[in-house]
């Protein structure tokens with residue numbers, strides 16, 4: 001029997017209308033456009049409107065991906081949605097999106113792997129397709145991370161944005177995803193975390209009930225660069241490929257300096273790297289599929305090219321996918 005691969009047959013994305021520039025943030029906290037640009041590469045970010053949810057953005061991105069793939073929602077047999085900012089605690093955002101799309105009946109669940117959420121979801125979906133369990137799968141990465149922001153805290157408020165991206169994966173005899181790798185190390189929780197929740201409880205005497213991003217930026221930066229270096233080596237090995245065979249690097253968009261370090265490891269010129277961090281900032285799970293959809297729709301990424309997707313985030317989690325588009 002021929003090997004079954006999972007192929008991306010459509011991509012889509014969605015961004016909130018409201019754009020906040022670095023200059024806008026200069027009016028809120030003690031920061032500067034110059035600091036934000038040179039330390040992170042970020043110039044602006046999209047911020048969800050009041051009442052606009054992760055599920056709203058996810059649904060919009062999913063509809064575009066389904067349209068691009070020419071697949072009806074009713075044909076889907078699985079929806080996997082990466083998010084760390086679900087609309088409500090349950091049902092999962094995947095279930096909310098499933099109903100809005102009209103895909104009722106298929107399996108649907110969320111994956112919380114922080115910024116690696118979409119790549120984790122893609123890895124899971126790939127296994128469902130390879131095993132023959134699923135034929136048409138919707139994979140989404142969607143976030144409204146700015147809902148966790150303390151707008152008085154300059155260390156974090158300049159870094160994040162909201163957005164969503166999606167892909168339709170279909171079973172095919174043509175490659176396809178060659179390899180996906182998923183990793184985590186919960187021993188690093190203290191460097192990047194949100195301290196409250198249903199089980200631990202909320203802090204009613206703190207702004208936003210204690211919901212906030214705690215990040216030791218410099219430490220996260222160092223571990224991210226080192227971890228992504230070994231991740232790309234491991235991914236090439238798993239796919240049996242050389243770095244020179246990769247046409248595009250589509251990395252998690254947290255910091256331009258981290259992206260540049262990974263490109264250097266691969267000996268890739270920045271012309272072969274998709275960079276959207278200047279427009280979107282860090283959208284967590286939304287970041288990789290937003291960058292992928294931009295790359296496809298702008299005509300940069302072409303059919304038959306090899307793409308290396310990677311992400312790193314809270315947990316720590318880190319994940320990659322090497323695929324032929």
Ligand code: UT7
Pocket residue numbers: 030031032035036039040115154155156158216217218219220221224254255258282284312313314
């Ligand atoms: O997506 C999940 C994973 N997350 C990441 O990958 C983020 C990884 N970390 C980073 O991207 C970077 O570490 C940051 C962008 C968060 C920070 O850059 P950095 O070069 O590591 O700066 P730093 O944290 O070492 O801070 C340098 C200085 C400090 O001042 P002192 O102590 O040198 O006087 C900060 O107080 O910059 C100051 N600073 C700011 N200044 C202006 C921190 N935030 C700001 C700000 N505006 N917004």
